[in-house]
Amino acid sequence: PLATFLRAADLARHEEDSPPRPNTQVRPRGLYRQALDLDPNSEAAFAGLRELLEENAAHGVLAEALAARVAVARNPFEITSLRLARAELLAGPLHDTPGAKAELETILQKEPHHARALARLSDLEYEDGAFGVAGELYLRRAVGERAPEVLREVLLRLGRIYTRHVPDGKRAIGAYARVLQTEPENHEALAALSDLYAAAGDVKNALAVTEALTRVEPEPARRLAALIR
Numbered sequence: 001p002l003a004t005f006l007r008a009a010d011l012a013r014h015e016e017d018s019p020p021r022p023n024t025q026v027r028p029r030g031l032y033r034q035a036l037d038l039d040p041n042s043e044a045a046f047a048g049l050r051e052l053l054e055e056n057a058a059h060g061v062l063a064e065a066l067a068a069r070v071a072v073a074r075n076p077f078e079i080t081s082l083r084l085a086r087a088e089l090l091a092g093p094l095h096d097t098p099g100a101k102a103e104l105e106t107i108l109q110k111e112p113h114h115a116r117a118l119a120r121l122s123d124l125e126y127e128d129g130a131f132g133v134a135g136e137l138y139l140r141r142a143v144g145e146r147a148p149e150v151l152r153e154v155l156l157r158l159g160r161i162y163t164r165h166v167p168d169g170k171r172a173i174g175a176y177a178r179v180l181q182t183e184p185e186n187h188e189a190l191a192a193l194s195d196l197y198a199a200a201g202d203v204k205n206a207l208a209v210t211e212a213l214t215r216v217e218p219e220p221a222r223r224l225a226a227l228i229r
Helices: 002-015 026-038 043-055 059-072 076-091 097-110 115-127 131-144 148-165 169-182 187-200 203-216 220-228
Strands: none
Touching (some): 026 043, 043 059, 059 076, 076 115, 115 131, 131 148, 187 203, 203 220
């Protein structure tokens, strides 16, 4: 019976597939669902249903289908992939940020250093204004991130969080100082460190970064302020 439903679904799909139009593939969708009713673990039935829902941009139904698959899947890698896909739907077209965060947090409970989940959750928290939580997540990302451009953005966001939103001079200095290790002339890092070192009374480091800032500052008024400092 399962093979019959799958074959019927494939045939119905090709009959209605010239060319595919949104919301026209109700019959094959129903057949794939019947196949899943017979065998909830059927990979072929789920793959067919998922593809149809993606083609028709049926985001809400697809999110439900992904959740149903998570409930029966046994492969941990598949479960993680399904949760990531569901999180993207929830955070994007379905506008359910709390739901997306819940999926990502579930992944991180089992895989604390999962790069993709960590990256997406940290960005969601930052965009949501949960800067304390975002800061802790970005700190975790900074430990394992190897891509230079991505690491730079993570460190800059850490610096902004700990200077503008959750003041912590030590963490802010640490983040901006790491930016300068790979980009010695990064304007944002130099300007922030000039302020941070001066506020901390660290004259030696304040002098070094402020001198470097005067060499890269394009705005005359700000360059003059740096020279006076």
